[in-house]
Amino acid sequence: MVVKKRTYSGGFHDLLAPVIPRAPRSLRRRILRNKSSEDGGICAFELLADVADKLLQEQESESSTSSISSKGKRQISIPDDGIKNELREVKVKPVVSEQHILVSGAEPTNLDLSLKESQHSDNDSGSDHASIITNADLIKKVNSNLIMEAIEEKSGNLCNANYGDNSTEIHLKAIEEQSLGLTSVKTYSLKDHLEPCVNTRVLNKSASSVHLSFCKDLFHSPRHRGNVKVNSRDDDEKYFRYTNRSNTRLRGLGSRSRARYTRMRKMIPSRYWKVAQTLRDYELPNGTGSGAKSFYQKRKNIYMRERFQADVVYKRRKLFHQSSRNPCIKKESSESMPNLVKFSIKSFKVPELYVEVPETATVGSLKRSVMEAVTAILHGQLHVGVLVQGKKVRDDNRTLQQSGISKNCNLESLGFTLEPSLPEGSSLLLQQETPSCNMQEQLCRSPSSLDISGGLSNSSADHPFPATAMENRVETNEVSTTFAAEVTPLEDSKALVLAPAVDAEALAVVPLSEKPAKKFEFSQRRTRRPFSVSEVEALVEAVETLGAGRWRDVKMRAFDDANHRTYVDLKDKWKTLVHTASIAPQQRRGEPVPQDLLDRVLAAHAYWSQHQAKQHAKKNQKTLEAQM
């Protein structure tokens, strides 16, 4: 006997089209089609459920027939194990899976169960399924389009694009797995030559709920990564699109079903989702197109430009498809998705807004004053800055990795800033530059600091990076009125809640001419960027001609384009070069500087030292003469 029915429960009611008792194939097909057209797209789960369904059907018919029907229909036979099965889990995953997204409309316990089962039986996160298929009764390769057929039912041409290879190969395996308390575990591994593999598993257990887990890599195997992209859309519920390699066919994955919604949320790390939601719900009054909607619209160009956008959502979504373009990531992408860097902006803070109110003012008027100060700042166009290790990342074209933003490091030093374009002559004086004041200090020192976050962050322990925005002190050409963004773990963060402007009766915001306001940027050491040999050479050349001491000129001459090299840096480097050149080669560290360069360093150093000495002598001479 074989699987007679599937029992779905818990929120998949509108997701699972095939949740129907056995019916004539034609009928079920019609149902599926209707469902499909209604949604205007397919969902991976439906698709796979259908694949499983087909397999089961084939299995069923196999009990009386042989493998290939006379009609040429592809059938797959598996031995009748005599077990009554209920479909318990349909698992879809690529051969190389990075992560499962568990979707369950059922209770957490069921979810846990599903997880356990996955952990127990799915040691196949690598490319080897043998580990879980210990007792293969049957392995059958069918050069077949069976899976294609099932998929095509739901997706039309899309899967042709992805799986349109007739070499699709199907392995069927059935096993007994008593240790799980399962009467039977059948594993159907549908694997095409290109991978990913679709592994449809039918578990038998007494519970009535169904757990679905599938990998977000369904159509996104490492080997295909360069060709398959995850797109995003304006509609959250059709949040992702998978595109084929020509990027012309897009498949909306969604329907309005809660389950899909849930699944999408699972596919997206929660904090991003929530930020996305938040940004959608709370529009930013930034004047750049009325907030979130415009952000989403901008995303149309998501593949056109490798650049970071000012909204976190956009930025983090882009992470999903940064895989193949950056060679630095390749090492990882050969195994899995690129690491996702998780951002969560808990709050934006505006420290040191100075508001003056008379003692007799009411609290309400104080609130209004503060609000006006804030809205005055936020009124103009906002820009978002990204700070890494306190250094503002100015090059929007750099990848996160190149900018030192990675999953495993630096996140504690990551920050976002809001940079309003203050109107000319604004009376608002925000802090000016002051290194070495951290946010805590700053906030403590600033009774009028505003937390405009409304951030409701239930910290979840799995995010190790409560980060504080910081900004470096130097190299700021812009008028830098920045607000730090506190990047924190989040679960239920409402990123930005901005109250509307209130009446203009508010009290004056005091221009702080008397107090050299401190920029609220928080100094953090820049990332170390050792000088390359070519940089050293450029430096040496410049110093040879200009002399040691004219560092600004040296900068302009040789490092004008290197924003990360200040003239102070050049001066420091020269200092270390002189030192390096004067010590034994064995004592030198770092990338070896060619000896000839070091020789030139010493020569130039000697020359300009002497020159300087001469200058000093002249100067002293002159002063002496003047005194006489």
Next chain:
DNA sequence: GTTAGGG
């Protein structure tokens, strides 16, 4: 803003 020098 630059320079110089200690940390």
Next chain:
DNA sequence: CCCTAAC
């Protein structure tokens, strides 16, 4: 690289 005095 940072910090900062001194210009």
